[in-house]
Amino acid sequence: MRFARQTWTVAGKDLRSELRTKESLNASISFAVVILVLFSFAVDPTADQMREMSGGLLWLVFSFAGALILNRSFARELGNDCLDALVASPVSPAALFLGKAFANYVLLLLVELVTLPIFGVLYNTQWARQPAMLAAVMLPATWGMTVIGTIFSALTVNLRMRELMLPVIIYPMMIPVLMAAMRLSTILINGEAIPADDWIWFKLIIGFDIIFTSLSLALVEVVLVG
Amino acid sequence: MRFARQTWTVAGKDLRSELRTKESLNASISFAVVILVLFSFAVDPTADQMREMSGGLLWLVFSFAGALILNRSFARELGNDCLDALVASPVSPAALFLGKAFANYVLLLLVELVTLPIFGVLYNTQWARQPAMLAAVMLPATWGMTVIGTIFSALTVNLRMRELMLPVIIYPMMIPVLMAAMRLSTILINGEAIPADDWIWFKLIIGFDIIFTSLSLALVEVVLVG
Amino acid sequence: MTNMGNNILYVMGIVAGLWLARNVHEIFLGLPDEAAQGAIYRILFFHLPSWFTCFTAFLLAGVSSILYLTKKNLVYDTFAVSAVEVGTVFTVVGLTTGSIWARIIWGIWWTWDPRLTWALITCIIYAGYLMLRRAIDDPTARAKNSAVLCIFAFASVVITYKAIDWWRTQHPGAVLSFRTGGGRMDPAMESILYQNFFALLLLTSVLVVLRMRQEAMSREIEGLRRHAHAL
């Protein structure tokens, strides 16, 4: 009960301060558009090629644009030593982590929601043929990204070279879930059914979520208290 | 004379402190590999597709990995308010800018030099068929990236949301030079001669370099002094 | 460390060296060429043991990271970093031998097959671990943060190991009898393979112990420097 209230308070604070200025949201979305444009120069996708790469491209964009938001998550606490104030308060570190993760999750989903139609227009792709299934991929895969991003944002928050270390660490760690999401999304966007062989990807995402969420909850106190 | 000495001193300082720890160099190179891996999921590189996209992919990697280095450039001055100390010293802002740009240039070229063979191996591409011409594209194109990156790194250094703003601003600004470099590199990597039509891309890069270098030199004083 | 410890280390090093030399002799002169691949298959005797060695090193590093987080004794951290460093070297050896092999029998250095890709990712992740350590000055914080990363990182080792079971790969599937139930490999060959693995493991232990000493030494020096600074 208390735990839930604390989680909610933390998530509420993060969402409120983000939605007030919309700074990272705007930056993230415009970065997504920038990447989409850059890609179109790089790969000049014909309709056929797009069939094969739509999912891949989409998740590349999600992960690059999302990193901006994840990056800010704990960096936001740095400015005025707010992290100390939070950690010294009676909030349990797990509630703190979950609260921040929820806030990031909402923001990432917002970015994805805005990016998807833009992607559809720019690359002339009908992405909404199987919306329910697509959501069933996006929701857990985004959670996986969020958990990794949030915990490593906490881990690197006090580093001298945060902006450098974060991309080097989080992208490789996210790869399992990204790979799975890319593969499944490509199939879904092309309007096909998921072949029996490929259900393993679903399991991978779910397993990833469960393992890394529990690991993060178990380790976050250690991470935050020196 | 004095100007050259100051430029050299600034460049030397940046290079020395970077090469001592090699932090951003290492981070940038391993980020380059990470991106190469990520792309492989997205594009399923068969020989045929690679022919068309090799240059595009290469410069996407260069620009993403290079951004880490450009990002650090002025951020390095933030820590202990070193920027104030530099700006208050008798160094002319143009020398300061050029010095930092040279240091970044050297580092970016190093990253590209390391990334190229890795790219060649991972994507099974013979990139070295026309090495001299490739260098003739890479040297000025990288300078273009460097100038844009350095000046905007200076511009955003005092912004609260530096990590957010920089990518959103610099990639769109770099697009002309990136586009030209992508196109030319693809042709060169495939071992073809540059068609008469495509010389315009060369001119674009050179023009870009000249214009943005002069603009930056003219404006850097305004950028640095509030 | 004591003289005794040094002597044991020397002996271990020499034994490992001799054992490896004997194995090499056996592999190149004792074993016949393989029917399909000719001479090149011999690289397997280095390829597979170096992967096993690096997996073992990463596993031990992960365990020792957990121990660090529970016991807060820097010895565990010292072990973890030494194991990861040596393990990363063997990862690179595994990638290189694999690439050479691939070049000869597949005609290309690299292909984006899940096994290969995951092996590369593992390499990047542990390189990231080493980079993270260099970015933190305070040894205690460094130990803590890298321990957490080391635990997360082990997931990639598991995926690399299981990749051949989970996906259809171009990379060959399991050959060792403990995974296949036997029959895919000649017992004589398999025995040499294990012998090479244990010889490498012995060598690894020597390297890890040396590296641990050096790490402890440099930490001590760092402490002394801070002392000097405080004067």
Place this chain on the structure above:
Amino acid sequence: MSAVAADGVWKYYGDFPALRAIRLSVEQGECLALLGRNGSGKTTLIRILAGLLGAQQGSVSIFGKDPRHSSAREAMGMLGHGIGVYDELSAYENLLLFANLYGVKNPGECAREWLQRTGLDHVASSLVREFSRGMRQRLAVARAFLHRPSLFLLDEPFTALDDRAIALLQGLLLEARERGATIIMSTHQLREAMELATKVALLNRGKLVFEGPRPAEMLQDPTWLYRQYGEG
């Protein structure tokens, strides 16, 4: 039971001992001024007492509990170098947030009360981003006081404050001391601290070289203690 007790606390940064066998106890209602030269370990000690850092050896107890125990954390008010409030939230929202996190009853009312007491009620809905340094510091004080802590941990609280802000803080601390709260503060500004301190501790390179009631000499000549023990 002491309000704060540290027993044989060692803290290493790597192999460098920043704190060496610290043994300290502060009774309820006392106000301890923690003195020491730059780098002597004051910040480290305060962070350990606050549960923000773990000690390698020794034990710390806050009202008999581990510092990370939630009842210990509820009793603590911490003011470090940073102000610990968010730039993107308004003054009121910041206080409301912390009131909620501390589980204060009537959070809204409590936040408003503290805005008033620190003279910020006229800017309650302005974003902190727009505040001047002095106003920020006031808000930080409000944040640290609003759950009526019974233990204050303050790291150089008077630094860079003007006379008015110092007077405000001293007033609030005096009031807290009168209602029985315990105070531990580190400082280089001895004069300001001596008005409050009932007890003094001196750190020298990580060792506690003096702990006891404030020597009478220090009221006249605040650096007296340094000269006594400074070279030890």
Place this chain on the structure above:
Amino acid sequence: MSAVAADGVWKYYGDFPALRAIRLSVEQGECLALLGRNGSGKTTLIRILAGLLGAQQGSVSIFGKDPRHSSAREAMGMLGHGIGVYDELSAYENLLLFANLYGVKNPGECAREWLQRTGLDHVASSLVREFSRGMRQRLAVARAFLHRPSLFLLDEPFTALDDRAIALLQGLLLEARERGATIIMSTHQLREAMELATKVALLNRGKLVFEGPRPAEMLQDPTWLYRQYGEG
């Protein structure tokens, strides 16, 4: 010719006037203590004098030159809130760098001399990253002094320093004043400043409300001036 002269300087942050019609002149060899409550504009003024910020109206001259003129910058030694030295370079390399940038003759020798004078010669080749706060501040002082500036601009130089470090800085400043250097420093630590100051200026919400020789009353009672003008 005054060493420093500001005439009708206005500085706005957006619509907010942080400095209003500042008119100030400091003769060579004087030491001005710039006082004022939090947010009164001290830092802003010092940064404008140093040429780090541009004023919207009015003019500033340093020895008769624009602050951005290179001869003015060569004459200036600036010490702000940050230390202005690089973490990844050694103490010696840092000083060498600034000696080179200032075009000092014999940069190497000069760097070594200042390491010695600030008591850092035994750690000359350690990276600054490893330094404690006190050592960093010493190095910052060395950086600001090494080209023998004839004008010092110091923003709260005594903040968070211990007695020893304060004594070092005061000694160096006294020496500089004796050789004829001009000093402008902002501070809240009036006692430390009054030992040096020959002149006092008081800012109140961006206006200069007092400028003149240090009132004798302030030696006994440093806050005297605040009480005289504080509410103005």
